[in-house]
Amino acid sequence: MKRISILVAGTFACFFTSLAQTDAPRQPLESIRLVIEFSGENVEVLEASIIEGGNRSQKSLRTVNGWFRVEELGGSGEVLLGRPFSDPRIHVAHSVDLATGLLSGTLAQLPREIAVVTVPKVPGAAGLRVVAPNGFPLLQLDISSLERKRFRKSGNALWLAEPVMVTGEHENRIDLLVMGDGYTVSDTGRFRNDVSSVLIQPMFRAKSPFREYAGFFNVYMVTVISNERGADHPDAGIVRDTELDASYGLPPLERLLTCNTQKVLAVADEAFPQYDHIMVLVNDSTYGGSGGQIAVSANTVLPDEVLIHEFGHSFANLLDEYLVTNSPVAAVGPNCDQNESSPLWKHWIQAGSPGVGAFPGCWAPNLFRPTFENCIMKSLLLPFCVVCREHITRAINEAVELYDSYTIPPSMNVQAGDSAGLSVELMRPADHALTATWSVDGIVQKSDTTGRFTYLPLDSGGHRVTAVIRDPGGFVLADPAGSMTESIEWVFQVTGSVVRSFALKQNYPNPFNPGTTIVLDVPKAAHVRLAVYDLLGRQIEVLIDDDLPAGPYSREWDATGSPSGVYFYRMEAGEFVETRKMLVAR
Numbered sequence: 001m002k003r004i005s006i007l008v009a010g011t012f013a014c015f016f017t018s019l020a021q022t023d024a025p026r027q028p029l030e031s032i033r034l035v036i037e038f039s040g041e042n043v044e045v046l047e048a049s050i051i052e053g054g055n056r057s058q059k060s061l062r063t064v065n066g067w068f069r070v071e072e073l074g075g076s077g078e079v080l081l082g083r084p085f086s087d088p089r090i091h092v093a094h095s096v097d098l099a100t101g102l103l104s105g106t107l108a109q110l111p112r113e114i115a116v117v118t119v120p121k122v123p124g125a126a127g128l129r130v131v132a133p134n135g136f137p138l139l140q141l142d143i144s145s146l147e148r149k150r151f152r153k154s155g156n157a158l159w160l161a162e163p164v165m166v167t168g169e170h171e172n173r174i175d176l177l178v179m180g181d182g183y184t185v186s187d188t189g190r191f192r193n194d195v196s197s198v199l200i201q202p203m204f205r206a207k208s209p210f211r212e213y214a215g216f217f218n219v220y221m222v223t224v225i226s227n228e229r230g231a232d233h234p235d236a237g238i239v240r241d242t243e244l245d246a247s248y249g250l251p252p253l254e255r256l257l258t259c260n261t262q263k264v265l266a267v268a269d270e271a272f273p274q275y276d277h278i279m280v281l282v283n284d285s286t287y288g289g290s291g292g293q294i295a296v297s298a299n300t301v302l303p304d305e306v307l308i309h310e311f312g313h314s315f316a317n318l319l320d321e322y323l324v325t326n327s328p329v330a331a332v333g334p335n336c337d338q339n340e341s342s343p344l345w346k347h348w349i350q351a352g353s354p355g356v357g358a359f360p361g362c363w364a365p366n367l368f369r370p371t372f373e374n375c376i377m378k379s380l381l382l383p384f385c386v387v388c389r390e391h392i393t394r395a396i397n398e399a400v401e402l403y404d405s406y407t408i409p410p411s412m413n414v415q416a417g418d419s420a421g422l423s424v425e426l427m428r429p430a431d432h433a434l435t436a437t438w439s440v441d442g443i444v445q446k447s448d449t450t451g452r453f454t455y456l457p458l459d460s461g462g463h464r465v466t467a468v469i470r471d472p473g474g475f476v477l478a479d480p481a482g483s484m485t486e487s488i489e490w491v492f493q494v495t496g497s498v499v500r501s502f503a504l505k506q507n508y509p510n511p512f513n514p515g516t517t518i519v520l521d522v523p524k525a526a527h528v529r530l531a532v533y534d535l536l537g538r539q540i541e542v543l544i545d546d547d548l549p550a551g552p553y554s555r556e557w558d559a560t561g562s563p564s565g566v567y568f569y570r571m572e573a574g575e576f577v578e579t580r581k582m583l584v585a586r
Ligand SMILES: [Zn+2]
Pocket: 291, 309, 310, 313, 319, 320
């Protein structure tokens, strides 16, 4: 019997909580998906992810001391500071072995094989047993009966995603998954080349604003192998055996090239369930493509332009800016409005951007579009117009945070005078830098692009340090949702206080008999002299005559032996001289 145990904390505990509430709403079915590799004596978890209600989850798994721990992105409490950083797929080195106690039973010598397991996160489900070491629920998975699969070209294939352009952890990137259809086993080199020449180079190296924001994207590819080359051409009666059923439309939509969505999603869910958007390149020499849930383009006739146009639909919900006179659709979108006098992009018109008006003929005759000619949503071989570019830029910034990570101090309890270095790892657009504006208790301290700030706490109590991060890229004139701004806040509890200037305080008590206390502040190292004089200016006693480091000081003066009356005390420290009066009263 071979077992793998996986510790699941966080949401799993919540599940138990909800079970206790009989009137609790039904929980969506959650399951844990594991890709497990058997290799000799080792069993490795290649990948772990969570499937929730049939959808990609907002959660990811990461290893903590060899355990997989579930955390919610953007969670609250302590977890907020410990954002999950790692792509589970990268945890390939996680070994589960007998020594750790996480795997029980005897392993037979197995060939190198891979199993994909989906386990429902329900206590008592088949293959699971719950134990609870360290107070955490534990799933114990019987792997002896798992169906294991080898890499195959189709059928029960295990599709694996390969990184093509990785700029950061997938949690804070827009993850594009590119797959091909109609590429045979001998076309894998062609597919790899197409991903670069049709997608990466034209879109992320050339087409604004994807060029500027390339660092906000990751691109992965899945080499999907078909038995036959090309796509179906129903108008010509041509049917090809391809893995994703790519097909051109019937007249008059011969250029509408689509795939079988179910099959595309199945490949994506297996290859890289963390994907955000999917593109499919079809290995066919006929012009065509489609947008929507999946962006599709043939790989031969202006494939890059078609793919970028279709991605404009898929990614940013842009509408076609060309006229379809018989369109039954009267949709309004970011670049398509029914209102000619005050269209959605009025701020661009008011800013006087040349050519930006409300022109008739966006998709349907009663709709208006923003530009006169220049938009790839109207015609290929053009840039995005300012309106579409703004909308894409906002969509990019909405999808990711403007920073990858930030300083988590070892403790939020600090001593006055002990400075705390704070930093934010800002995202990096290609052509400009983001700015961080740092405030302490609402008062701006500095604003620059370094992402670094040194907080010097001075006074006791709770103090709030805030970094407001902005994208000043200039592509966005109106930002109603605040997509281009984010803030991070640290709340410090400060103990003690720090002296900021030389000061000689009034003694207390006063009048007094026989003792009193004199307090003075020394803001920086200095030679300090403090002495007591009588009414005639005669020195009675020297209380301090020394080199002192910065800080507050206090000295007692005992007036025993001095008659009642007025006395003076005088502090001298470099340029600073101050004298105060005190009264001995018997
Ligand atoms: Zn279109």
